[in-house]
Amino acid sequence: MALVESLAVAGTSRILLAVLDGLGGLPRENRTELELAATPNLDRLAAKSSLGLLVPIEPGITPGSGPAHLALFGYDPVEHQIGRGVLEALGIGLEIKHGDLCARANFATLGEDGKVKDRRAGRIPTEESTKLCELLQQKAGRIEDVEVIVRPGKEHRFVVVFRGEGLGEGLADSDPQHDGLVPLEVSSVQPGADKSARVANAFIARCAEVLKKEPRANWVLLRGLACRPALQSFAERYKLKPACVAAYPMYRGLARLVGMDILKTGETWSDEVATVRQNVQKHDLIFAHFKETDKAGEDGDFDAKVELLERFDEDILPKLLGLKFDVVCVTGDHSTPATLKAHSWHPVPVLVWSRHVRPHACSMAFGEQACGRGSLGTLYSRQLMGLLLANGLRLKKFGA
Amino acid sequence: MALVESLAVAGTSRILLAVLDGLGGLPRENRTELELAATPNLDRLAAKSSLGLLVPIEPGITPGSGPAHLALFGYDPVEHQIGRGVLEALGIGLEIKHGDLCARANFATLGEDGKVKDRRAGRIPTEESTKLCELLQQKAGRIEDVEVIVRPGKEHRFVVVFRGEGLGEGLADSDPQHDGLVPLEVSSVQPGADKSARVANAFIARCAEVLKKEPRANWVLLRGLACRPALQSFAERYKLKPACVAAYPMYRGLARLVGMDILKTGETWSDEVATVRQNVQKHDLIFAHFKETDKAGEDGDFDAKVELLERFDEDILPKLLGLKFDVVCVTGDHSTPATLKAHSWHPVPVLVWSRHVRPHACSMAFGEQACGRGSLGTLYSRQLMGLLLANGLRLKKFGA
Numbered sequence: 083m084a085l086v087e088s089l090a091v092a093g094t095s096r097i098l099l100a101v102l103d104g105l106g107g108l109p110r111e112n113r114t115e116l117e118l119a120a121t122p123n124l125d126r127l128a129a130k131s132s133l134g135l136l137v138p139i140e141p142g143i144t145p146g147s148g149p150a151h152l153a154l155f156g157y158d159p160v161e162h163q164i165g166r167g168v169l170e171a172l173g174i175g176l177e178i179k180h181g182d183l184c185a186r187a188n189f190a191t192l193g194e195d196g197k198v199k200d201r202r203a204g205r206i207p208t209e210e211s212t213k214l215c216e217l218l219q220q221k222a223g224r225i226e227d228v229e230v231i232v233r234p235g236k237e238h239r240f241v242v243v244f245r246g247e248g249l250g251e252g253l254a255d256s257d258p259q260h261d262g263l264v265p266l267e268v269s270s271v272q273p274g275a276d277k278s279a280r281v282a283n284a285f286i287a288r289c290a291e292v293l294k295k296e297p298r299a300n301w302v303l304l305r306g307l308a309c310r311p312a313l314q315s316f317a318e319r320y321k322l323k324p325a326c327v328a329a330y331p332m333y334r335g336l337a338r339l340v341g342m343d344i345l346k347t348g349e350t351w352s353d354e355v356a357t358v359r360q361n362v363q364k365h366d367l368i369f370a371h372f373k374e375t376d377k378a379g380e381d382g383d384f385d386a387k388v389e390l391l392e393r394f395d396e397d398i399l400p401k402l403l404g405l406k407f408d409v410v411c412v413t414g415d416h417s418t419p420a421t422l423k424a425h426s427w428h429p430v431p432v433l434v435w436s437r438h439v440r441p442h443a444c445s446m447a448f449g450e451q452a453c454g455r456g457s458l459g460t461l462y463s464r465q466l467m468g469l470l471l472a473n474g475l476r477l478k479k480f481g482a
Numbered sequence: 483m484a485l486v487e488s489l490a491v492a493g494t495s496r497i498l499l500a501v502l503d504g505l506g507g508l509p510r511e512n513r514t515e516l517e518l519a520a521t522p523n524l525d526r527l528a529a530k531s532s533l534g535l536l537v538p539i540e541p542g543i544t545p546g547s548g549p550a551h552l553a554l555f556g557y558d559p560v561e562h563q564i565g566r567g568v569l570e571a572l573g574i575g576l577e578i579k580h581g582d583l584c585a586r587a588n589f590a591t592l593g594e595d596g597k598v599k600d601r602r603a604g605r606i607p608t609e610e611s612t613k614l615c616e617l618l619q620q621k622a623g624r625i626e627d628v629e630v631i632v633r634p635g636k637e638h639r640f641v642v643v644f645r646g647e648g649l650g651e652g653l654a655d656s657d658p659q660h661d662g663l664v665p666l667e668v669s670s671v672q673p674g675a676d677k678s679a680r681v682a683n684a685f686i687a688r689c690a691e692v693l694k695k696e697p698r699a700n701w702v703l704l705r706g707l708a709c710r711p712a713l714q715s716f717a718e719r720y721k722l723k724p725a726c727v728a729a730y731p732m733y734r735g736l737a738r739l740v741g742m743d744i745l746k747t748g749e750t751w752s753d754e755v756a757t758v759r760q761n762v763q764k765h766d767l768i769f770a771h772f773k774e775t776d777k778a779g780e781d782g783d784f785d786a787k788v789e790l791l792e793r794f795d796e797d798i799l800p801k802l803l804g805l806k807f808d809v810v811c812v813t814g815d816h817s818t819p820a821t822l823k824a825h826s827w828h829p830v831p832v833l834v835w836s837r838h839v840r841p842h843a844c845s846m847a848f849g850e851q852a853c854g855r856g857s858l859g860t861l862y863s864r865q866l867m868g869l870l871l872a873n874g875l876r877l878k879k880f881g882a
Contacts, residue, residue, distance in 0.1 A: 108838065109841060141872075142868030142869040142871060142872035143485060143872070144877065426838070427872040427877070460860070460861075
């Protein structure tokens with residue numbers, strides 16, 4: 083990675099990184115979702131592109147969205163791990179600053195014996211927990227010199243962000259993980275996290291005071307306390323001006339972690355394409371994220387995933403190609419085979435088009451088999467950015 | 483590797499790792515041994531499996547059996563090197579304990595001038611050296627507080643194991659490598675090996691005393707002194723219960739180094755299959771080793787290797803598949819092309835079957851060419867275990 087960074091130079095070429103979430107699949111009757119889908123536009127593009135397979139992390143490793151995207155952005159996902167609290171905050175669209183300490187939180191029911199009776203406070207409805215979060219924001223919005231941001235999630239879940247000086251990470255959860263146990267104090271397991279632990283515990287105590295008359299949600303449990311990882315900015319690393327177009331907050335959040343400009347967009351793929359079109363001249367690289375394919379995979383809905391891929395091919399891809407990017411990459415962050423109803427470890431099809439690729443020149447449809455025989459071979463997701471920059475003629479020669 | 487280990491969870495799936503020693507080959511008239519062999523069962527399995535090529539160590543590196551197997555087991559073979567003495571001891575079936583110091587030994591002839599006249603004592607017959615080893619075991623079986631185990635090998639070769647407290651490694655050989663030179667003292671080249679050197683030299687002196695009237699074998703030379711490497715156990719690393727079925731002692735020894743259960747078996751492939759069958763329900767992973775393919779390669783006997791592969795396909799594979807493993811891997815530890823009469827650096831065909839693979843769906847026979855186009859791509863042997871665990875649904879997701 084340091085090599086790519088050291089060779090990157092500014093340029094005028096424009097790069098599109100289109101990510102179909104969970105793109106890779108597994109066959110049902112010999113064909114994967116992508117292979118079964120009728121995708122004439124992708125197939126035509128594939129025939130003049132270089133194809134390959136991306137291993138998101140390592141062979142056999144199934145990634146979450148966080149590490150899978152960091153890898154696509156060219157960051158080592160094992161070296162730069164994103165804590166659960168941070169991911170949760172990104173997922174609900176919170177803007178996280180450097181030094182912020184984030185936690186996943188639950189409303190819980192504490193019994194009179196001081197033990198946790200229900201770690202999920204009877205799964206109280208979102209409207210109820212939203213009100214409680216507003217109350218906590220008012221009454222527990224500051225601990226010492228630390229600003230506390232409380233935001234509701236779904237049902238009993240919410241997110242807490244502690245913003246202030248000297249909040250190191252390395253904290254054990256207060257959640258005892260099982261009902262019937264006494265809630266723990268947040269404790270520091272790394273040097274430099276003492277203030278964090280003290281503030282978190284003071285926050286819990288303040289919440290207990292505020293919530294003491296609540297029948298169910300009379301306690302809060304904190305988990306996955308973590309700081310925003312310190313990542314070199316994408317712009318600085320690659321000498322380009324990047325932007326993110328994503329309907330889902332989590333992916334905007336991940337892009338924000340690497341310093342991309344976040345473009346305001348709507349909720350549909352068409353909204354996203356319109357946003358790309360409006361901004362295409364203002365940025366060197368646009369990361370466009372399409373979520374629904376992953377959801378269909380997670381739902382185990384093979385046919386829905388096929389349909390979504392066909393819709394991408396028919397409605398979305400031609401519009402993107404009409405914007406005359408110099409480099410076009412279509413890939414996924416990981417595989418989400420409908421047969422597994424989950425993210426998986428299988429390598430992800432990738433297509434790279436520019437005027438400077440060795441075309442695939444194969445009549446096979448764009449899919450896992452074709453990509454497995456592609457001229458890019460099987461490479462790691464974290465190696466993709468180097469290829470895209472090269473195709474945009476944005477990397478100097480190494481050595482003389 | 484630490485990543486796989488951190489994500490491994492216990493499960494109920496069962497994994498077969500079938501290793502045909504020296505499986506990979508080179509073509510004679512355009513086809514390798516494996517490509518020429520008629521292997522309808524392997525071919526059928528390959529069509530519903532993922533194929534690839536395994537690089538045992540690094541491109542161009544020809545491995546011995548020790549590092550090649552450690553890599554298949556998922557251990558970094560460069561980081562964890564197995565001393566020659568240890569390998570020799572494993573090869574004759576000696577059980578080595580943690581802290582044991584092992585040496586390869588030769589009977590030699592020392593001239594009256596104190597110089598080595600023959601480093602191999604005229605290659606004395608095995609029966610003769612066996613008797614001498616028994617004598618040394620009696621007369622030199624203890625040095626200071628150290629137990630000494632002496633076991634014959636072939637002809638002039640034998641193995642010595644020193645068992646006791648504080649026997650560090652880092653010792654230079656006593657073998658001067660050429661006839662006509664004075665035998666060396668064993669000397670310590672690392673701190674912590676002083677006692678080892680003292681004991682080894684005392685052993686040599688004791689042997690000289692015992693053997694002084696022998697016409698040929700009147701001296702012993704020690705080489706490759708090394709301790710058993712400290713390897714994390716396979717069971718702990720991967721959260722499963724592994725067993726080894728191998729007719730040859732060396733491979734049982736290598737499996738024992740990583741803490742596999744060693745199953746008693748006979749000398750033939752059929753014996754091995756019977757042992758697998760009897761134990762299939764008691765273990766999560768069975769490593770089954772088939773030696774003869776490597777021997778045929780080393781003998782330069784292309785046709786014999788072809789025949790052995792056909793026999794594996796006809797007699798052995800169907801029985802193994804009948805045992806309903808959830809994950810089946812067929813591969814080799816390294817290539818042993820008959821045309822080279824030796825181990826080689828060429829990547830090794832690998833086939834991974836489970837319900838969760840992307841099938842190869844190609845009509846080509848299982849072989850080097852087909853595997854070179856397989857969806858697994860070319861990966862390192864040490865990455866295989868992660869894939870097998872993934873296919874057995876035994877790895878948690880990395881990150882969220």
